[in-house]
Amino acid sequence: MAITKRSSTALAAHRFEYEPAPEAIDHVSIAPRYGLFIGGKFVEPRSGKWFPTINPATEEPLSEVAEALKADVDRAVVAAASAQESWGRLKPSRRARYIFRISRLLQERSRELAVVESLDGGKPIKESRDVDVPLAAAHFFYYAGWADKLEWAFPNRRPRPVGVCGQIIPWNFPLLMLAWKIAPALAAGNAVVLKPAETTPLTALLFAEICQQADLPPGVVNIITGAGKTGSLLVTHPDVKKVAFTGSTEVGKLIQKAVAGTGKHLSLELGGKAANIVFDDAPLDQAVEGIINGIFFNQGHVCCAGSRLLVQESVAELLLAKLRDRVDTLRVGDPLDKNTDVGAINSRAQLEKIQGLVESGLEEGADIYQPPCELPAKGFWFPPTIFTNVSQSHRIAREEIFGPVLSVLTFRTPAEAVEKANNTPYGLSAGVWTEKGSRILWMTERLRAGVVWANTYNRFDPTSPFGGYKESGFGREGGLHGLLPYLGLN
Template identity: 75%
Template sequence: MFEYAPAPESRSVVEIASSYGLFIDGSFEQAVDGNVFKTVNPASEEVLAEVAAAGQEDVDRAVAAARRAFASWSAMPGSERAKYLFRIARIIQERSRELAVLESLDNGKPIKESRDVDLPLVAAHFFYYAGWADKLAYAGFGPDPRPLGVAGQVIPWNFPLLMLAWKIAPALATGNTVVLKPAETTPLSALFFADVCRQAELPPGVVNIVTGAGDTGAYLVQHPDVNKVAFTGSTEVGREIARAVAGTGKRLTLELGGKAANIVFDDAPIDQAVEGIVNGIFFNQGHVCCAGSRLLVQESIAEELLTSLKRRMATLRVGDPLDKNTDVGAINSAAQLARITELSEIGATEGAERWSPACQLPDRGFWFAPTIFTGVTQAHRIAREEIFGPVLSVLTFRTPAEAIEKANNTPYGLSAGIWTEKGSRILSVADKLRAGVVWANTFNKFDPTSPFGGYKESGYGREGGRHGLEAYLA
């Protein structure tokens, strides 16, 4: 077997300032009360930068700037707005290497994922919605759809830049202005994007970025002059936001947690399915709301599939996110590592059988070895609760009806996967799954033209595609 030599991407391609302010009305400003927090590299626990923490007054200033900019931005012809979106997309492409390194440093994800998945999709979303900006009358939402006003957007730490693109691109294309709050553990790519907006000469106030923790997000969500709230994150926080905006007249979209079933039938191509299973749960360290965290495998092939899966997992390389050979990077934070560890220990205590390949984890930083649990039942907490880490629960089934029953036996409904060579079975099973996205013989494939969103406790509303425009139009 060949040994891999280290192939590190250089950190020097991106410049990280020692401190960052809030991006309000086209310029960087300090927080009124002077509060700051530190963002760290989860792979080494080294402090990357000090970042301003926005308080109530700062959020007020950002929303006021967005409101002032709304009058001229919404009145601008769609073809003119499109030019700015195209420009942003091109700058992202030109600066993608800087952004990929920054994202891997701040988030912990492998550079090959941020470089080959996140960044191309970020640019593609801006290109796609630029194309819609002058065609809104033909989108199916009436002959003269109007923007809502100021959009308050709160995004998570698992795909910091991609979630920003999912939120900002349709909002700007439809004529809204934006105040965005990135997650407190991953603010740097959003602050880099602020600089991209300046480079694209986007009018001041159209995009504002306020950094901070949960309090900052709460100020933004509850602000009386925000017309639309978009949130991606945990189901618990989603519930709080839904309660906060109830009865206010604000429009709301929520993209929350998931506990997706990846269903493998006995006629599935085993090697292809194994690649899909690995991609479904170990991509981005399992920090994916639509991760295939429950593997449902037909009983007759369970042993063969698990043997193949374990063999494949033994080849996964865990380590330095900036090494181009790394498959599984660092867990995003100490708090998230503690949750993954706790739920995994509960899984073992409840009687599921735990297995991880032999792998040496680095001494510093936040790390968790890829793990599978077999002998899992529907009653196990690891089969019900979102772990949000590289942990797979394996259940078996005998008939398609049983697979569907088990797949739907969850409070979530974000995504699912089906592995079979029969097209008729794909269509039949997909039709019965209560999931917003169902992949067939693949997993975790995204495209800006395709809508994404969930049922039940996975939230409501759709992002991406023509459907993604609706949430930002009156």
């Protein structure tokens, strides 16, 4: 063990130098201004209001988008409602063809979408290029195939569309979350009004162009931009029959309250505080990669991030040494550099939230480790952070930080690991690292979480249902189960 430790320390001491490897952006054009996408056309907002969207890595404005208020939301819902009937009655195989077209167009325009995603949201280009955009296209491809097979998915039932869907998505995976929302809704025969997050509206607006390119019937997909007020108007609109929301548990609860008594269908994909559990027999180097991927992927702006590391006491010291060495090698900086591991924090507000929670960790007595790394002068940045000596009552062990901050706790027995892992109001995801197959199954049976990764972390696939237990929400996205929130079953 000592030998392993020495050699990895020696490796970490050798700092690799990287030349800049910037992604080309000359093939991308962002319009100075985007209207609302309603009834198949971009229209000026009746609110007359616009707001900027900025690049969080530079704080430079990228474009200006419309703020949809009451008259605009109404107009979008009316457009969706008038498209609903014909889309719902369209021959299912034709619906499938439109969705297949969309999937192909996403693939064809993949690099453009990846670049815009990284510009607007701050995520490293290697993630938007290799994860977000391909998964979004795959999601449409998967659900396209379901459109004309719904009767086989639910034998003995008569699946029917639920009606106009109001969908609100977060800023952490803008295009991918759009795909998770729109693909199953369209396959099930619903028309949608989707609101992207106010800090990351651009790929949704490019998606609107893709709907035009696909000749999707007008009104089947409507994209409205705005912030919380716009979302609230959409959720409470009487002609919206189904509400789907991905975002914080706090807002999710407000939405659940707002739709109470209305008879609207609801699905919620909310926060998390996942335990990533490492046993002493785990392949530690592999586990370290999984821990890094679990918490630093997408700057930790991931609802299922492995933000609580539970490590068995007997290997804690060794694992933490390896983890610190590995964190030292992470490259933080320009999201459009192909070598970047950790990009920009999505917004100033999110940066302040992360800073506040990190301060609480220090005040409550946890020990902090941050690798030496130079952060750019402009933009929103936060270094990868590891807290040790964390107790279960600390805010950093209980609250979702949604940033590159890992809280480390230890355990002795499998039962204690389960107890600690489940000691949270959330239940979205968990990870287990051990070489023992029967223990994996024992653990995964007991973890109260909707997605459990064994000896891996943060894997996603259109065929694989995703969603939480407890206060992480209800309903599933992905897979056959992902159709259910969008169908009525007689």
